[in-house]
Amino acid sequence: MPSSSRAARKVAIVGISLSDCGRVDGPTPYALHALAARRALADSGLARESIDGFASAGLGTLAPIEVAEYLGLRPRWVDSTSVGGATWEVMAAHAADAIAAGHADAVLLVYGSTARADIRAGRRTAGLSFGGRGPLQFEVPYGHTLIAKYAMAARRHMHEYGTTLEQLASVAVQARANAAANPEAMFREPITVDDVLDGPLVADPFTKLHCCIRSDGGCAVLLAAEEYVADTASTPVWILGTGEHVSHATMSEWDDFTVSPAAVSGRLAFERAGLTPAEMDIAEIYDAFTYMTLVTLEDLGFCAKGEGGPFVEKGRISRTGELPVNTDGGGLSACHPGMRGLFLLVEAVRQLRGEAGGHQVHLPDGGPPRLAVASGTGGWFCSSGTVVLGRD
Structure with missing residues (x-):
């Protein structure tokens, strides 16, 4: 296994996937996370044990711990940054920095949502509420x-x-x-x-x-240190x-x-x-x-x-x-x-x-x-x- 003690390593995306997307009425968001994660790992050709970093947002009371547990992962590096739609590019930056510095060797980013199916089933509403007790309350009126x-x-x-x-x-x-x-x-x-x-x-x-459409779906991206690239199944794409x-x-x-x-x-x-x-x-x-x-x-x-x-x-x-x-x-x-x-x-x-x-x-x-x-x-x-x- 590659050592995680080296600094300034190059970082590549070695695995990607989509879960089922579009109109997905059966699976839960957790299931979409799992499906995307399995597919990304298969795309990379790496063993599950290679993953020592995990990043997720938007699901679970203790994101990303709850999702990591569902996936059977026990990462030593985690990120749950949540800044809206930019979350995943920011997470990718954090993950790349962590790998380059040797804090992790392979980091999985994963997302899944059944927003469309939840609205159809009455489990949530279409509107987003931005108010409450913080500064945004002053725009609500x-x-x-x-x-x-x-x-x-x-x-x-x-x-x-x-x-x-x-x-x-x-x-x-x-x-x-x-x-x-x-x-x-x-x-x-x-x-x-x-x-x-x-x-x-x-x-x-x-x-x-x-305006954007409303769909269901999930996806995953696996980043890894340069030492892993020789063992991967797909063409690496470098950060x-x-x-x-x-x-x-x-x-x-x-x-x-x-x-x-x-x-x-x-x-x-x-x-x-x-x-x-x-x-x-x-x-x-x-x-x-x-x-x-x-x-x-x-x-x-x-x-x-x-x-x-x-x-x-x-x-x-x-x-x-x-x-x-x-x-x-x-x-x-x-x-x-x-x-x-x-x-x-x-x-x-x-x-x-x-x-x-x-x-x-x-x-x-x-x-x-x-x-x-x-x-x-x-x-x-x-x-x-x-x-x-x-x-x-």
């Missing part, structure tokens, strides 16, 4: 919901930079086009800009198709750089509605990787709403601030465009069971390995992408985690 906060930010971007509803709608259209080639995507029927614009209004300016940042919780403390915390997490990740946005072949970006994709592309540096609207037009971010974004269809069309950030890492690794099947991206030389960035956003642009990945 004004009816601020999660979607309303995103909608306000989108309207500010439209006011500041002339971003149009058609440009935002094109994000949803291209996500659906990507999903059409992905047999695992929940919604695959093509849509048009007019379909998005003519849909029922949810929170101005968002109609239904500006090249990471960054994390938090911004605000209350809207009144957000300095600029047109700037997300990805402006910091992305800069840090690219600097630490020694790479630039222009060198990325694909981008997997959290897309609970169309505006998230647009503003995150700006803040990661793929275009200048205020130029996100023109940047996403004319198929540029489709699977066959200049910068393929959310190649599986994203949260807008493929799968969104809650905190989607871990799915971004799974899809990025699939693409870099060349294992994405019908929705595989090909470089001009015919090969799979070599470099990818995955950037998760939590809350209402409250947190961001960014990870740069590479085949080399």
Whole structure:
């Protein structure tokens, strides 16, 4: 077995998986965690005993202890960071740091949710309550919901930079086009800009198709030290750089509605990787709403601030465009069971390995992408985690 005493080791993602996703009415969230974990371990080719680190959030009274117990794991390194949709990129950064420093050798990140099935069965409601006794209580009387906060930010971007509803709608259209080639995507029927614009209004300016779908599903990612790579069954994908940042919780403390915390997490990740946005072949970006994709592309540096609207037009971010974004269809069309950030890492690794099947991206030389960035956003642009990945 590799020694855990060495410092500054390189770290690779050596196993990935999805559980059953989409409409999953039978299994519990724990069962989806277990299914994803088993599949990721099988994908890696490593023994279960290799796992000495574990990260999970969103399930259990004592997360991640309760989930680790369910999986039969007794890890010596754990993380239960919970910062919304950015959780998994932040956890991946923490895990990579721990492995590099020798505090763990192989860390499993796993997530599972039956959000759609629970609502259908009456086990939970569709709404999210952000109030209580903390600072957020002062926004409750004004009816601020999660979607309303995103909608306000989108309207500010439209006011500041002339971003149009058609440009935002094109994000949803291209996500659906990507999903059409992905047999695992929940919604695959093509849509048009007019379909998005003519849909029922949810929170101005968002109609239904500006918003993510609600699904069930889980996934897992296994990170390991470089010494393990020779024993793995799949092509390793290396962690090249990471960054994390938090911004605000209350809207009144957000300095600029047109700037997300990805402006910091992305800069840090690219600097630490020694790479630039222009060198990325694909981008997997959290897309609970169309505006998230647009503003995150700006803040990661793929275009200048205020130029996100023109940047996403004319198929540029489709699977066959200049910068393929959310190649599986994203949260807008493929799968969104809650905190989607871990799915971004799974899809990025699939693409870099060349294992994405019908929705595989090909470089001009015919090969799979070599470099990818995955950037998760939590809350209402409250947190961001960014990870740069590479085949080399």
